[in-house]
Amino acid sequence: MRYSQYLLPTLKETPSDAEVISHQLMMRAGMIRKVAAGVYNYMPLGLRSVRKMEQIIREEMNKAGAIECLMPMANPAELWQESGRWEKYGKELLRFKDRKETDFCMGPTHEEVVTDIVRNTVNSYRQLPLNLYQIQTKFRDEIRPRFGLMRGREFIMKDAYSFDLNDEGADKSYSKMYQAYRNIFNRCGLKFRAVEADSGAIGGSFSHEFMVLAESGEDGIVSCDTCEYAANVEKAELIYRDLKMPEATAELQKIDTPDQKTIEEVAAFLKVPAEKLVKTLIVQTSDDEVLAVLLRGDRELNMIKLNNLLNVDWVLMAEDAIVREVTGAPAGFAGPIGLKIKVIADTEVMGMADFVVGGNAVDVHYTGANVERDFKVSRFADLRQAVAGDPCPRCDGGKFESWRGIEVGHVFKLGTKYSDAMNATVLDAQGKSIPLVMGCYGIGVGRTVAAAIEQNHDENGMMLPMPLAPFQVQILMLSAKDDEVREAAEKLYAELLDMGIEVLLDDRDERPGIKFKDADLVGIPLRVTVGAKALKDGNVELKKRVDGEQSLVPLAGAAKKLQQLVDAALA
C-alpha cells in the first residue's frame, strides 16, 4: 500500500476525550474515529488489525471443531420473550420496532437465536456435539461507554455456543474452547492469564475469564507463581493451613485514643503494626440486616465474598447514623466487644490473639482483645481481598502474584438454562427426549486489539505484535524527489509485494521528521529507511519497532532478510 494513496489520518495531538493509551493511540494513528458515544468507525488501518484478530480466532475455532455461521443483528422480541430475557435484560438491550410495530432488539449476545437454530435443525444425539460460532457486531446500550474500543456500545465479538448431550460432553466442549482460547491469545503474542471467574447470574458450574495483563486493566487478578491457578481478586480463594486459635496472653485493656480513627492512626499511636489490629466494619444488607465484619487491620473486605456468604442482593457499608446507633460511637471506633448485632469475621482473625479493637465509644480502643474470651464471633469465613504474596489454595508453596487485567474473553458452561426455556431437545440413544447441555464462549475482538496496544506501546506510539500489526513492513522513502532514493524504495516495495509481505510505502512528499514520527506512532514492526546516506553504499536501514534495534543491510538482500524476520515473528 502506498501511503500517498491510503487514508491514514494521523493526529499530532491527543484527543481530549481519550483517557486510556490504547484509545489515544488508536485515535492518533487513525485506526478509529468516533461516530457517537461508544460507536466507532474502523478506519482502514484499524480494520486491518481487527481483521487479523478475526482471522486468528477463525482459524483456531475451526481447528477446535467449531463451525462458523452468522446470526442477525436484529433479533425478534419473540425469542427473547421465550427465554425470559426480554423482561430481565433491562435497558442495556436496545429495543426498537419495525414498521409493523413488531418489537425487535439489537443482539447483545445470541443464546436465544442460536438455541432456536439448533432446536429447529438438530433432533438426534447423533448430530452432537455441535459448536456454532460467529463473528458479529453486537450492541449493548451501556450506561457509560468509555475507553474507545475497550468498552463501546457497538463492538465486534466472536461468540460460540456448544451443544452436548450431557455434562461430560459439555465439559469436553468447554475444555476444547479453553485450549482454543489459550492458542488464540498466544498466537496474538499477548501476555494473559485464564482466571477462574464468578459465573454470576448466568449460573453454571464453571467459568474462566481470559485477561490480558496491562497496567490500565480494570480488573485485579492474582495468579500462582508455581501452578496454573489464577483468579479475579474478587473471587480468589484464600487458604489457611493449620490455622489454630492461639492462647490469649494479654489482659483486655481500655485505653484512650484521642482523635485516632483510622487504622493507620491507631497503629501509629499505639506503636504497633496494623496487623495487630482488628478492624470492625458495620455493614447493612438488602435484607435490612446490620452486622459487624471483622478483618485484620491491614486487610480489605471483599464485598463480593461477603455478598455470596450472606446470599443477599447487596451489601453496603452502613450509613453513619446506623453505625452510631449500633456502636454508640461515630465511625472509627467500632469494635466487637459488647455489640448486640451479629459478628462475622474473616478466617484470618481466628489466628490472631491480643489484638487492638475499637471501644464503641469516642476516643476509646481496647488492647489485648481476644476472640471467645472477650466477644463471640458467630461465623468465620474467607472475606478478605487476596493480595500478592498470599499462599496459593491449589498447590503447596505457591504464592500469589498480582496483576491488572483486561477481560478479553470469557468461557462459560451454561447448562440447560436456555435449552429448558426454549425447549431445545434431542432424542438420545434410548429415544428419550433430553435438553441440550450448552456452553458459551466470547471474545471481544476490538477489545483484544485495544488490549494488545495497552500491553505493547511506548511514549512514541504503538508496537503491535506482528500477528496483529496492520502491516508487517513499512518503507520510508526519505526523499521522494531524489531519483535514486525513489527508485530503490520502489524496487524494494515491489519485491516485498511479490513475496506476499504486507508493506506500507511512505512515498509522501513530506519531511523526514514527519515520516519518522508517523512511523513510530503507527508502529509497524519492521521499518526500512531508504535514504541517500546509506544508499551511497548500497544499503538501507532496518529498524525493529519493539526494541529499536537497527542495522544496515544491502538493498539487494533486504527483501529476503525482511521475509525471514516476518516469518520468524509469525512462527
Place this chain on the structure above:
RNA sequence: CGGAGCGUAGCGCAGCCUGGUAGCGCGCCUGGUUUGGGACCAGGAUGUCGGAGGUUCGAAUCCUCUCGCUCCGACCA
C-alpha cells in the same frame, strides 16, 4: 439514573464573569526556500459560537428549555 463538567474553524483551546467587529496554535490551500526525527517566509480559505425560545437597540456572552458529549459511582466481550 444520581453527581460534576464541557459544547466556539478539521484538531487543541481562548473569549463568556463585566453584552457591542469571533480570536490563537496546529492542520488545510497557493507560491517560494528547505529536506535524516513533527522546518521557515509570504499569502489564503474555513465558523448556522450544539439547537430552540426569551431579555435587550444589540447575545458566543445574561435567562429558560432542549440535545449531544466527557468525567466520577452500580454492569460487562
